[in-house]
Amino acid sequence: xSTLETLQNILVxxxxxxxxxxxxxxxxxxxxxxSLDLVDLIFKIEDQFGLKVKDDVPRSLVTxxxxxxxxxxxxxxxxxxxxTVAATNRPP
Amino acid sequence: MTLRVAVTGLGVxxxxxxxxxxxxxxxxxxxxxxxxxxxxxxxxxxxxxxxxVETPTCARIPETRLRMLDRVSYLALVAAVQAVEDSGxxxxxxxxxxxxxxxxxxxxxxxxxxxxxxxxxxxxxxxIKPFTVIAAMTNAAAAWIGLEYxxxxxxxxxxxxxxxxxxxxxxxxxxxxxxxxxxxxxxxxEAPLTRGVLRAWDxxxxxxxxxxxxxGTSCRPFSMTRSGLVLGEGAxxxxxxSWEHARRRGARIHAALSGYGLATDxxxxxxxxVLGQTRAMRxxxxxxxxxxxxxxxxxxxxxxxxxxxxxxxxxxxxxFGERAYRIPISSTKSMHGHLLGAAGALELLxxxxxxxxxxxxxxxxxxxxxxxxDLDYVAGAARAVIPLRIALSNSFAFGGTNAVLxxxxx
Numbered sequence: 127x128s129t130l131e132t133l134q135n136i137l138v139x140x141x142x143x144x145x146x147x148x149x150x151x152x153x154x155x156x157x158x159x160x161s162l163d164l165v166d167l168i169f170k171i172e173d174q175f176g177l178k179v180k181d182d183v184p185r186s187l188v189t190x191x192x193x194x195x196x197x198x199x200x201x202x203x204x205x206x207x208x209x210t211v212a213a214t215n216r217p218p
Numbered sequence: 219m220t221l222r223v224a225v226t227g228l229g230v231x232x233x234x235x236x237x238x239x240x241x242x243x244x245x246x247x248x249x250x251x252x253x254x255x256x257x258x259x260x261x262x263x264x265x266x267x268x269x270x271v272e273t274p275t276c277a278r279i280p281e282t283r284l285r286m287l288d289r290v291s292y293l294a295l296v297a298a299v300q301a302v303e304d305s306g307x308x309x310x311x312x313x314x315x316x317x318x319x320x321x322x323x324x325x326x327x328x329x330x331x332x333x334x335x336x337x338x339x340x341x342x343x344x345x346i347k348p349f350t351v352i353a354a355m356t357n358a359a360a361a362w363i364g365l366e367y368x369x370x371x372x373x374x375x376x377x378x379x380x381x382x383x384x385x386x387x388x389x390x391x392x393x394x395x396x397x398x399x400x401x402x403x404x405x406x407x408e409a410p411l412t413r414g415v416l417r418a419w420d421x422x423x424x425x426x427x428x429x430x431x432x433x434g435t436s437c438r439p440f441s442m443t444r445s446g447l448v449l450g451e452g453a454x455x456x457x458x459x460s461w462e463h464a465r466r467r468g469a470r471i472h473a474a475l476s477g478y479g480l481a482t483d484x485x486x487x488x489x490x491x492v493l494g495q496t497r498a499m500r501x502x503x504x505x506x507x508x509x510x511x512x513x514x515x516x517x518x519x520x521x522x523x524x525x526x527x528x529x530x531x532x533x534x535x536x537x538f539g540e541r542a543y544r545i546p547i548s549s550t551k552s553m554h555g556h557l558l559g560a561a562g563a564l565e566l567l568x569x570x571x572x573x574x575x576x577x578x579x580x581x582x583x584x585x586x587x588x589x590x591x592d593l594d595y596v597a598g599a600a601r602a603v604i605p606l607r608i609a610l611s612n613s614f615a616f617g618g619t620n621a622v623l624x625x626x627x628x
C-alpha cells in the first residue's frame with residue numbers, strides 16, 4: 127500500500143471521512159482537518175508509520191498529497207538515521 | 219422575591235433508561251440498574267459492581283467529533299440535546315448572549331485521564347494522545363453543549379463532588395432570577411466506571427459490598443445491611459427559563475424550580491453534619507417562600523453509607539419535626555446508584571417526573587430498616603401520594619457543599 131493510500135485509510139478509519147472526499151489534491155481544509163485535527167493526525171501517522179515527529183509540522187502542508195510527501199520525507203530521514211547514530215556511537 | 223424559574227425541558231441518560239419514560243417505568247417497577255462489572259474493574263469486591271448506561275446514539279452529534287469526546291461529555295451532550303428538543307426552544311430565534319450552560323461533574327473526563335496514565339506509566343509509552351487535555355478537562359461537557367447551540371452567554375462548570383449538578387442547576391436558576399440570563403441548559407454528567415476511579419473509591423472503603431447472588435441489590439440505603447454506595451454513570455439535563463420568557467414563547471412548563479439552598483459543613487473533609495444539611499434544607503424552603511408543612515416528598519441524598527443515612531435522617535427530623543414521619547422519602551440511588559456529579563440533576567428530574575405522575579419512587583432493598591433511620595422511606599414499592607405538589611431534592615457532598623433544590627407542580 128502506498129503512503130497516500132495508508133494516509134487515506136487513516137482519514138477514513140480514524141477521522142470518519144468519506145473516501146470520495148480524499149482526492150490527493152483536496153486540501154486539509156476541504157476535508158475539515160483544522161490545526162487541532164492535524165496534531166491528532168500526526169499522532170496517528172507516527173503510530174502507523176513508526177515515526178517520531180520531533181520538529182514543528184511545516185505550514186506548507188496544504189493538500190493530502192502534501193502530507194503524503196511529508197511522510198515519505200520523514201521515512202527517508204529515518205532510513206538515513208541509523209548510519210548517523212552508528213557513526214556517533216563509534217568508540218574513540 | 220422567590221426563585222421561581224420555569225423548567226421547560228428534561229433530558230436523561232441513566233442506568234434506568236435513556237428517556238424520562240424509560241426511567242419512570244424502571245422506577246415504578248423498582249428495577250435496578252446496578253450490575254456486575256467485567257474485568258479488570260471486577261478485580262476487587264468493591265469495584266466489581268456499578269450502575270451502567272446503555273450507550274445511546276444521537277444523530278445530532280457528528281461521528282467526526284466522537285474521538286474528541288470523553289464518555290462523560292458524550293453522555294452530557296446526548297442528555298442536553300434531549301432536554302433542548304423536549305423544550306421545543308429554537309436557539310436561532312433567541313438572543314444567544316442571554317443563553318448559557320451550567321454543568322456539574324465531579325470527576326470530569328476520568329476515562330481519558332485513566333487511559334493517559336495507563337499509556338504513560340503501565341505501557342511505558344513516551345506519548346499520550348493529543349486530545350487528552352481537551353477530552354479530560356472538567357469543563358469539556360459544558361463547552362461542547364455551548365458549542366452545539368452556539369450559546370454565547372455564561373458557560374460554567376461546577377465541581378462540588380456529589381452536589382455538583384444540584385449546584386449547577388441552582389446557580390443557573392439564580393442567574394435567571396438575577397436577570398443575567400433568559401435560558402440556561404443546566405444539569406450534570408458523570409462517567410466514573412473506570413478501573414482507576416473505582417479502585418480509588420474502593421480504597422476509601424465507601425463502596426458497597428456487592429451482593430454476589432444478586433448484584434442489583436447491592437445498594438441498600440437506610441437499611442441495617444447497608445454497606446456503602448455503588449457508583450453509577452449517566453447524565454441529566456434541564457432547560458431553565460425565566461417565567462416570562464417561557465410564557466412568551468408558549469413553552470410547556472414541566473415544573474417551577476422554586477427553591478435553592480446552600481450550606482457548607484466545615485467539620486471534616488468527608489463526614490456530614492446534621493447542622494449543614496439542616497441549614498441547606500431550611501435555606502431552600504426560605505428561598506421558595508415555603509414552610510416545612512408544604513413539602514410532600516423528599517428525594518434523599520441516601521447514599522447507603524453508614525454515616526450519611528443516619529445523619530440525613532436526623533437532619534430531616536430537625537427541619538420537619540413531627541411531620542418528618544409523615545413525608546414520603548426515597549433514595550432512588552438504591553436503583554440507579556450514585557451518579558456523583560450527575561446525581562443532583564438526575565434526582566431533581568425524578569422529583570419533577572413524580573410531581574407530574576402523582577406517585578413517588580421507592581427505596582429498594584430496604585427489608586431490614588436501621589433503627590437510626592426510622593422515617594417513611596417508601597420501602598419496596600412505588601406509592602401514589604396525595605397531594606403531591608412540592609418536592610425537595612437533597613444533595614450532600616464530600617468537601618461539605620450541601621445543596622437542596624425545591625420544585626413545584628404547575
